[in-house]
Amino acid sequence: MTDSTDTSLPVSFADPENLVIVGSGPAGLTAALYAGRAGLQPLVIEGMMAGGQLMDTTEVENFPGYPKGIRGPELIEDLRSQALRFSTRIVSDEVTAMDLTGHPKRLTLASGDVIRARAVILATGATARYLGLPSEQKLRGYGVSACAVCDGFFYRDQDVAVIGGGDSALEDALFLTHHARSITVVHRRDSLRASKIMQERALSNPKISFAWNSQVLEVLGDPADAGVTGLRLRDANTGAERVLPVTGMFVAIGHDPNTTLIRDQVDLDGAGFIVTRGQTTQTNLEGVFAAGDVMDPRYKQAITAAGTGCKAALDAERWLMEQSS
Ligand code: NAP
Numbered sequence: 001m002t003d004s005t006d007t008s009l010p011v012s013f014a015d016p017e018n019l020v021i022v023g024s025g026p027a028g029l030t031a032a033l034y035a036g037r038a039g040l041q042p043l044v045i046e047g048m049m050a051g052g053q054l055m056d057t058t059e060v061e062n063f064p065g066y067p068k069g070i071r072g073p074e075l076i077e078d079l080r081s082q083a084l085r086f087s088t089r090i091v092s093d094e095v096t097a098m099d100l101t102g103h104p105k106r107l108t109l110a111s112g113d114v115i116r117a118r119a120v121i122l123a124t125g126a127t128a129r130y131l132g133l134p135s136e137q138k139l140r141g142y143g144v145s146a147c148a149v150c151d152g153f154f155y156r157d158q159d160v161a162v163i164g165g166g167d168s169a170l171e172d173a174l175f176l177t178h179h180a181r182s183i184t185v186v187h188r189r190d191s192l193r194a195s196k197i198m199q200e201r202a203l204s205n206p207k208i209s210f211a212w213n214s215q216v217l218e219v220l221g222d223p224a225d226a227g228v229t230g231l232r233l234r235d236a237n238t239g240a241e242r243v244l245p246v247t248g249m250f251v252a253i254g255h256d257p258n259t260t261l262i263r264d265q266v267d268l269d270g271a272g273f274i275v276t277r278g279q280t281t282q283t284n285l286e287g288v289f290a291a292g293d294v295m296d297p298r299y300k301q302a303i304t305a306a307g308t309g310c311k312a313a314l315d316a317e318r319w320l321m322e323q324s325s
Helices: 026-037 052-056 072-084 134-138 148-155 167-176 196-203 302-324
Strands: 017-022 043-045 089-091 095-099 105-109 114-122 126-128 159-163 182-186 208-211 214-222 227-235 241-244 248-251 255-257 288-290
Touching: 017 026, 017 105, 017 302, 026 043, 026 052, 026 072, 026 114, 026 302, 043 114, 052 072, 072 089, 114 302, 134 214, 148 167, 148 248, 159 167, 167 182, 167 196, 196 208, 227 248, 288 302
Parallel strands: 017 043, 017 114, 043 089, 114 288, 159 182, 159 248, 182 208
Antiparallel strands: 095 105, 105 114, 126 255, 214 227, 227 241
């Protein structure tokens, strides 16, 4: 048993493993906690983005059990330590290929290791979406970012824009008030999708203003020079164009589920989320379960991810028991 938080230590693999969990956000780590306590000795492959999206989240105020709130990375560390208390092993590696159709399942890691597993829980999360403009791609890392928490610090006393009208956009805007001089939330409609409390906070913050009905046509600037210098915006009602002078653009327009490796094997919905059966986490493949943002187009909360992680571990445990009886 590897009961250590040091994932640089070599981990020995069973052949086959009982249960491999792919992903180490709240879904994967909660699945590991439950499966570990059930004695399944789960193996977590934590991936390149260990901890998932919570690692980019400042204050989490709505995870039950933390009355004063908690920083995202600390919440992950707590979940991780709790999972490691039992028989979980965590590997700092990335899955590069999966064959989930047969038995046992086969997972190839970036290190070259091939792991065979009786059951698999997919908890690979979701990735930030960009607008898809060539100018945006050109300036990524030079003033264009999808992570205000990671990059906000670099915009001290500068004017920046946040794109989007959901909770992420307003959370980013509010976070950026600690660094930037002004934040313009650029939204394509005239009303916000974000929750009421976030709207109230953003609308009442003197550093935050809104560019309503505004589409970003182009990100202006030169990566070889000063980076982003402004955004060319079009008013959706009048068609009028204008330049918003900013030195940073934070894109916060949602996320896409991380399903590249399994999209030809596992049933997905129209938006790419894994489809699970009824109230369970069972996918279309026997012995393959899904948890967290990769299967949740609706709620996308840390607590719902943890909840589905719990369900996936219980579903996997029951399925494994049925196979061996
Ligand atoms: P979201 O709720 O889907 O909002 C995405 C926003 O981006 C929408 O306002 C959408 O505009 C806009 N958008 C999408 N594609 C666009 C495009 N191509 N160009 C311009 N704008 C575009 O995503 P989210 O804000 O990431 O939130 C996801 C979930 O996580 C939600 O359930 C949210 O409540 C939750 N969340 C909660 C918190 C919190 O409680 N602190 C923080 C972050 C996220 P339209 O409105 O016009 O569709």
